[in-house]
Amino acid sequence: xxxxxxxxxxxxxxxxxxxxxxxxxxxxxxxxxxxxxxxxxxxxxxxxxxxxxxxxxxxxxxxxxxxxxxxxxxxxxxxxxxxxxxxxxxxxxxxxxxxxxxxxxxxxxxxxxxx
Numbered sequence: 001x002x003x004x005x006x007x008x009x010x011x012x013x014x015x016x017x018x019x020x021x022x023x024x025x026x027x028x029x030x031x032x033x034x035x036x037x038x039x040x041x042x043x044x045x046x047x048x049x050x051x052x053x054x055x056x057x058x059x060x061x062x063x064x065x066x067x068x069x070x071x072x073x074x075x076x077x078x079x080x081x082x083x084x085x086x087x088x089x090x091x092x093x094x095x096x097x098x099x100x101x102x103x104x105x106x107x108x109x110x111x112x113x114x115x
Contacts, residue, residue: 001020001021001024001029002018002019002020002021002024002029002030002033003017003018003019003033004017004018004019004030004033004034004036004037005017005018006037006040006041006049008046009050009080009081009084010050010078010079010080010081011046011047011048011078011080012041012046012047012048012049012050012102012105013037013040013041013044013046013048013049013050014049014050014051014084015034015037015049015050015051018030018033018034030063031067034049034067034103035067037049038103038105039105041105042105042106046105047104047105047106048102048103048104048105049102049103049105050072050081050084050100050101050102050103051064051069051100051101052084052085052088052098052099052100052101053098053099053101054097054098054099055097055098055099056097061099061101064101064103065101067103068103068104069101069102069103070101070102070103071099071100071101072100072101072102074100077100081100084100085098085100
């Protein structure tokens with residue numbers, strides 16, 4: 001029905017993938033899975049969850065922004081995120097078409113989110 005895959009990366013957990021079967025879409029399952037990942041990151045003492053996604057696909061970055069993620073400027077990427085983007089590029093994903101996003105998991109979690 002739905003799953004989210006997080007992996008440790010730098011100061012947090014990195015959302016590698018979240019998928020919801022179309023029959024169960026638009027019910028908040030993806031957001032709840034991401035919230036659960038954020039709670040787990042917090043329990044583990046991490047400060048953030050991060051992700052990379054396509055910049056121009058209209059349902060990607062705007063969705064993540066609604067649930068508390070913010071786009072990180074290139075100069076704000078940690079060394080681990082720089083390597084993540086480089087690894088994706090080696091796998092064929094054009095870095096110019098990607099965006100790196102961050103969501104804090106501490107007291108300022110989902111600050112400014114519409115969730």
